[in-house]
Amino acid sequence: MRAVVFERYGEPAEVREVADPRPPEHGVVVRVEATGLCRSDWHGWQGHDPDITLPHVPGHELAGVVEAVGPRVTRWRAGDRVTVPFVCACGTCPACAVGDQQVCERQTQPGFTHWGSFAQYVALDHADVNLVAVPREMSFATAASLGCRFATAFRAVVQQGRVAAGEWVAVHGCGGVGLSAVMIAAASGARVVAVDVSPGALELARRFGAAECVDATGVPDTAERVRELTGGGAHLSLDALGSPTTCAASVDGLRRRGRHVQVGLLPSAAGTTPVPMARAIALELELLGSHGMAAHAYPPMLELVRAGVLRPDLLVTSTIPLAAVPDALAAMGTAPAAGVTVAEPWS
Numbered sequence: 001m002r003a004v005v006f007e008r009y010g011e012p013a014e015v016r017e018v019a020d021p022r023p024p025e026h027g028v029v030v031r032v033e034a035t036g037l038c039r040s041d042w043h044g045w046q047g048h049d050p051d052i053t054l055p056h057v058p059g060h061e062l063a064g065v066v067e068a069v070g071p072r073v074t075r076w077r078a079g080d081r082v083t084v085p086f087v088c089a090c091g092t093c094p095a096c097a098v099g100d101q102q103v104c105e106r107q108t109q110p111g112f113t114h115w116g117s118f119a120q121y122v123a124l125d126h127a128d129v130n131l132v133a134v135p136r137e138m139s140f141a142t143a144a145s146l147g148c149r150f151a152t153a154f155r156a157v158v159q160q161g162r163v164a165a166g167e168w169v170a171v172h173g174c175g176g177v178g179l180s181a182v183m184i185a186a187a188s189g190a191r192v193v194a195v196d197v198s199p200g201a202l203e204l205a206r207r208f209g210a211a212e213c214v215d216a217t218g219v220p221d222t223a224e225r226v227r228e229l230t231g232g233g234a235h236l237s238l239d240a241l242g243s244p245t246t247c248a249a250s251v252d253g254l255r256r257r258g259r260h261v262q263v264g265l266l267p268s269a270a271g272t273t274p275v276p277m278a279r280a281i282a283l284e285l286e287l288l289g290s291h292g293m294a295a296h297a298y299p300p301m302l303e304l305v306r307a308g309v310l311r312p313d314l315l316v317t318s319t320i321p322l323a324a325v326p327d328a329l330a331a332m333g334t335a336p337a338a339g340v341t342v343a344e345p346w347s
């Protein structure tokens with residue numbers, strides 16, 4: 001099969017022929033029809049992820065068709081249209097046993113713990129636990145956008161963040177996950193303040209339902225601006241970028257007893273992130289993490305997509321062939337795209 005491979009961190013990846021994967025005993029091989037490009041892929045390529053061993057094939061936001069099935073899989077057959085959360089769970093550890101597959105103790109992540117989906121085929125373990133059926137009417141490009149950022153944003157806003165209608169929600173960072181969070185919070189009846197440094201990202205945020213937009217390059221203190229716009233601070237605030245600056249601004253922009261949800265990854269290579277804990281105590285803030293979403297939690301989200309309340313399709317702003325992935329991956333370091341780029345390995 002053809003795949004995007006890199007041999008060394010930070011050096012150009014290339015598209016070349018590699019061996020086809022085989023299905024694990026409890027897993028499947030999926031023919032990849034669409035796979036999203038994500039900032040996590042860039043971090044992995046830069047060597048910021050300790051799970052990766054070289055040479056490596058990145059890619060973790062995928063949708064496609066089951067091609068081959070391991071002997072212990074009971075729920076899936078060749079030809080099924082599927083996607084997966086980026087955290088693939090084992091199904092049997094204590095976390096999985098209580099339904100928290102998103103923090104599985106023996107999780108695998110395609111494109112990190114093993115070769116991923118910037119390839120014509122990808123192997124996925126524990127298919128009965130992790131695969132999600134993609135409805136006929138949903139395109140593969142849209143389905144690919146669900147597994148990482150959209151599902152992550154959904155869990156961050158709805159489950160971890162416990163958004164309520166009428167609340168102010170601040171979203172710091174309007175890349176793929178941030179724009180998804182804007183859309184989901186607005187659809188939940190919240191008033192959204194979107195914060196970013198890119199006018200293009202803020203324009204998309206407004207289109208997806210943000211009531212207020214803050215250009216972080218134009219104000220000395222974004223948290224203060226959020227507190228002004230929201231009459232004292234957001235009820236719920238997300239760092240959807242993942243940086244010490246946006247993390248602190250998110251916490252500082254909350255009102256009393258507000259909830260901060262950390263969604264953007266804070267790479268371990270950058271060290272431990274300082275958090276304004278004095279404010280967390282004085283204002284009784286809640287500080288929460290959010291890490292993907294379990295496959296079994298997808299149906300309510302898919303129902304809102306089916307009903308047209310949520311429109312992940314609008315987040316996909318460009319599709320590229322596999323051959324264009326190495327350059328697109330490199331470009332993420334300097335110019336993070338507004339919206340979502342999806343690669344189609346068979347085009």
Ligand SMILES: [Zn+2]
Nearest residue numbers: 038040148149
């Ligand atoms: Zn991702």
Ligand SMILES: [Zn+2]
Nearest residue numbers: 090093096104
């Ligand atoms: Zn587990």
